[in-house]
Amino acid sequence: MNATAPLACKPGDYKSQIKPIWCPGCGDYHVLMALTRALAALGLPPERIAVISGIGCSSRIPAYTNCYGFHGVHGRSLPLAAGLKIVRPDLTVIVASGDGDGYSIGGNHFLHACRRNVDLTYLVMDNHIYGMTKGQPSPTTEPDFDTALTPGGTGVRPFNPLVIALASGANFVARAYAGNPRETADIIVSAVRHPGFSFVEILSPCVTYRPDQRAWKERVHTAPVEATDDAARAARRLMTDDGFNLGVLFRGDRHPFQPAAAVARADRADLEKGFEI
Amino acid sequence: MVGSGGAGVLTTGAMLLQAACAAGWNGLLTRSVGPQIRGGEAAALLRLATHPVECLADHVDLLVGIDWVSAQRFESEIELAPGGLIVSDPGAGPPPPALSPSGARFIELRLSEMTKANPAWRANMIALGAAAQLLGLDERDLAGVIRLHFEAKGADVVAASVAAAQAGGRAMTEATGELRLARPAQANGKRWLITGNEATGLGALRGGVRFAAAYPITPASEILEWLAPNLPEVGGSLVQAEDELASINMIIGASYGGVPALTATSGPGLSLMVEALGLATAAEIPIVVVDVMRGGPSTGIPTKSEQSDLNIAVYGMHGDAPHLVIAPQSVTDCLLATQWATFLAETLQTPAIVLSDQSLGQTQAAVSRPADLAFIGERLRATDFATPYLRYALGGSGVSPMAIPGTAGGQYTADGLTHTERGIPTSSAREHRAQLDKRREKIERYAYGALWATLEGEGDAAVITWGSLTGVAREAVARARADGHRVRLIAPRLLLPTRADEMAAALDGVKRLLVVEQTHSAQFHRFLRAHYTLPQETSVFHRPGPLPIRPGEIYRQLTAGASP
Numbered sequence: 001m002n003a004t005a006p007l008a009c010k011p012g013d014y015k016s017q018i019k020p021i022w023c024p025g026c027g028d029y030h031v032l033m034a035l036t037r038a039l040a041a042l043g044l045p046p047e048r049i050a051v052i053s054g055i056g057c058s059s060r061i062p063a064y065t066n067c068y069g070f071h072g073v074h075g076r077s078l079p080l081a082a083g084l085k086i087v088r089p090d091l092t093v094i095v096a097s098g099d100g101d102g103y104s105i106g107g108n109h110f111l112h113a114c115r116r117n118v119d120l121t122y123l124v125m126d127n128h129i130y131g132m133t134k135g136q137p138s139p140t141t142e143p144d145f146d147t148a149l150t151p152g153g154t155g156v157r158p159f160n161p162l163v164i165a166l167a168s169g170a171n172f173v174a175r176a177y178a179g180n181p182r183e184t185a186d187i188i189v190s191a192v193r194h195p196g197f198s199f200v201e202i203l204s205p206c207v208t209y210r211p212d213q214r215a216w217k218e219r220v221h222t223a224p225v226e227a228t229d230d231a232a233r234a235a236r237r238l239m240t241d242d243g244f245n246l247g248v249l250f251r252g253d254r255h256p257f258q259p260a261a262a263v264a265r266a267d268r269a270d271l272e273k274g275f276e277i
Numbered sequence: 278m279v280g281s282g283g284a285g286v287l288t289t290g291a292m293l294l295q296a297a298c299a300a301g302w303n304g305l306l307t308r309s310v311g312p313q314i315r316g317g318e319a320a321a322l323l324r325l326a327t328h329p330v331e332c333l334a335d336h337v338d339l340l341v342g343i344d345w346v347s348a349q350r351f352e353s354e355i356e357l358a359p360g361g362l363i364v365s366d367p368g369a370g371p372p373p374p375a376l377s378p379s380g381a382r383f384i385e386l387r388l389s390e391m392t393k394a395n396p397a398w399r400a401n402m403i404a405l406g407a408a409a410q411l412l413g414l415d416e417r418d419l420a421g422v423i424r425l426h427f428e429a430k431g432a433d434v435v436a437a438s439v440a441a442a443q444a445g446g447r448a449m450t451e452a453t454g455e456l457r458l459a460r461p462a463q464a465n466g467k468r469w470l471i472t473g474n475e476a477t478g479l480g481a482l483r484g485g486v487r488f489a490a491a492y493p494i495t496p497a498s499e500i501l502e503w504l505a506p507n508l509p510e511v512g513g514s515l516v517q518a519e520d521e522l523a524s525i526n527m528i529i530g531a532s533y534g535g536v537p538a539l540t541a542t543s544g545p546g547l548s549l550m551v552e553a554l555g556l557a558t559a560a561e562i563p564i565v566v567v568d569v570m571r572g573g574p575s576t577g578i579p580t581k582s583e584q585s586d587l588n589i590a591v592y593g594m595h596g597d598a599p600h601l602v603i604a605p606q607s608v609t610d611c612l613l614a615t616q617w618a619t620f621l622a623e624t625l626q627t628p629a630i631v632l633s634d635q636s637l638g639q640t641q642a643a644v645s646r647p648a649d650l651a652f653i654g655e656r657l658r659a660t661d662f663a664t665p666y667l668r669y670a671l672g673g674s675g676v677s678p679m680a681i682p683g684t685a686g687g688q689y690t691a692d693g694l695t696h697t698e699r700g701i702p703t704s705s706a707r708e709h710r711a712q713l714d715k716r717r718e719k720i721e722r723y724a725y726g727a728l729w730a731t732l733e734g735e736g737d738a739a740v741i742t743w744g745s746l747t748g749v750a751r752e753a754v755a756r757a758r759a760d761g762h763r764v765r766l767i768a769p770r771l772l773l774p775t776r777a778d779e780m781a782a783a784l785d786g787v788k789r790l791l792v793v794e795q796t797h798s799a800q801f802h803r804f805l806r807a808h809y810t811l812p813q814e815t816s817v818f819h820r821p822g823p824l825p826i827r828p829g830e831i832y833r834q835l836t837a838g839a840s841p
Contacts, residue, residue, distance in 0.1 A: 048682075079522070087531040265512075277470050
């Protein structure tokens with residue numbers, strides 16, 4: 001590829017040749033499909049996009065795209081992505097995570113990424129389980145879900161990532177379902193286009209450790225109302241919905257965080273004058 | 278100079294150093310404070326000389342006590358020279374016995390009476406004037422410094438402070454003048470007043486760092502607080518992170534984006550950063566992490582110095598993770614070491630840890646302007662792409678061209694998983710070995726040149742030390758040489774990668790070796806034994822912080838039982 005090549009705008013142009021390690025039937029295949037479809041719709045050249053992730057099944061997604069990617073350490077994708085976007089505002093930076101990586105080990109970064117509001121798109125593939133380590137409970141696992149690590153269930157209430165995102169200052173909050181790749185792609189397009197930190201929770205079934213999640217396709221439904229820009233109203237909706245309400249649920253108007261443009265105003269020698277006596 | 282917190286001891290020390298620096302003397306100022314944010318005890322420890330100085334002396338010639346509240350806590354830190362002079366207010370009572378050995382001489386300075394009679398006068402300004410008079414500083418130089426410090430507070434404050442200092446000077450008329458410093462040599466060029474932490478920040482900037490992520494920690498915060506207003510001036514930026522896990526991952530992200538990046542921390546923060554240091558090693562992302570060491574383990578002694586993070590800096594990462602560890606040897610060497618570390622990290626596409634410590638970072642030195650160095654970070658970028666692009670290509674020096682996001686045709690995924698030359702995850706024994714070899718070879722084979730260590734002198738005896746103890750050992754060695762001993766000084770600046778051949782040459786002919794370090798478990802000695810062949814007659818002088826190791830102690834270790 002070179003600079004004069006026409007813009008790639010077919011989903012296939014954003015897919016790499018690497019075969020995913022995911023189990024057959026994994027929801028993450030559909031997320032990859034939705035992501036490449038969204039990138040094609042946005043018409044962005046692949047080299048202007050960076051997909052950043054942590055550790056877990058979902059975090060394998062960067063290498064399956066034809067974009068720049070970074071598969072970092074467990075839970076730290078958001079600060080890595082923020083560092084990149086802050087110095088390279090010209091890039092489109094997409095962060096991919098799962099419920100263990102993003103909500104448990106990376107929970108603190110989630111709060112502060114929402115607060116900081118760097119212009120990132122955060123896609124969390126939530127299957128309520130640690131898949132890669134073979135079936136332990138995550139922060140979104142139901143309290144009575146029996147696992148080898150927590151016989152009889154955790155007894156601990158799952159948390160609501162959308163409410164936390166809203167309370168922490170996320171500028172865009174949406175829920176999608178992997179089984180609807182077209183709708184998910186549309187939501188991702190809106191998320192990328194929305195300035196500031198855009199959070200998309202994607203229900204992405206784990207057919208291996210959570211075969212019960214096959215029933216999600218019967219439970220999901222499109223939100224009956226349009227996205228609101230009123231945080232109080234959004235909070236009420238998110239607190240009271242059934243967890244399967246899909247669509248863009250909140251659009252804020254906060255200014256994205258971006259330090260002043262990289263323009264040298266001073267000669268280094270001027271700075272050194274401060275030490276002179 | 279000692280006093281309770283709020284007495285203005287540290288400000289006074291800084292002003293005295295500044296006046297001496299302006300007049301052309303060399304010197305340094307170390308502060309010793311308790312953990313309290315306000316209140317508590319404070320000491321400004323100042324050394325002035327006509328020649329460059331890198332550490333405090335064994336003894337104190339002049340002790341100025343603004344008050345003696347809690348001053349007994351400096352018992353082991355401040356040792357008055359035989360016949361040393363104590364200036365204090367009789368109204369504050371006698372100094373603690375530990376600070377006033379028999380033979381000490383006293384000059385009264387009636388601080389409380391003077392401030393009562395002149396309510397606008399501050400006791401610390403009177404004490405400043407007294408000290409300046411004893412040292413023979415010019416009254417006008419001192420007035421200039423006072424004006425600089427207080428002009429924002431108005432002409433009245435300046436006038437009162439100058440008057441207070443002059444009164445303090447007049448009160449010293451009975452002094453004999455023996456503390457009077459010789460006239461300084463004519464200064465060449467501009468004189469600088471700089472702390473190790475500021476020098477670290479400047480070194481980063483000179484080396485090309487344009488992004489920093491910050492999480493505050495004592496005693497490293499001043500590096501970040503110096504960079505915060507200065508990075509934007511040269512087109513860079515600094516962001517405060519939510520924790521050290523975030524700060525190191527932010528700089529990895531920025532560096533992946535093509536911008537040289539740094540963070541600074543201390544032991545507890547370095548502990549949190551170790552996993553991501555491994556990521557930067559495996560994914561071959563250049564970053565610089567400065568660790569300003571303090572007493573450890575755990576929270577330890579945040580305000581005081583130790584060299585006990587050597588082990589974690591060298592061995593902290595899981596897996597086989599070759600990286601750079603570089604230790605500055607003086608306040609001004611913080612600049613050189615950080616600039617060099619930035620240059621090496623960029624050149625070798627690997628993380629560099631700069632091991633500074635509290636005694637360097639928070640010491641302010643009066644020096645000549647540090648020279649410009651040619652080390653400007655320039656990493657090997659990929660611009661011409663074969664299909665497919667091999668980000669982690671084997672062969673050559675081991676440094677493979679790095680594609681920067683935005684460059685068409687260079688798309689790859691940086692990965693902490695063991696990967697192929699293309700960057701694709703693999704668990705193959707062959708690929709794992711090949712990439713481990715690549716990362717080791719690129720830093721092993723590089724020609725680091727003479728900066729790898731300080732090597733001074735000749736003889737069959739040697740002192741080997743590192744970091745902030747280099748200057749202390751240099752002074753001890755100079756004294757031993759003056760007695761006719763032939764002693765070498767060896768101080769590696771480059772701790773990792775180790776330099777077997779260079780060290781063997783440095784130790785060639787050495788029969789007696791003294792290892793000096795500030796740790797409880799002799800970490801440096803164990804490190805040396807693991808990597809180098811040491812003479813049979815090797816002894817170790819080590820103790821933990823926070824009590825600084827003085828030149829005289831090393832001198833005694835060096836000369837005990839040795840005939841010149």
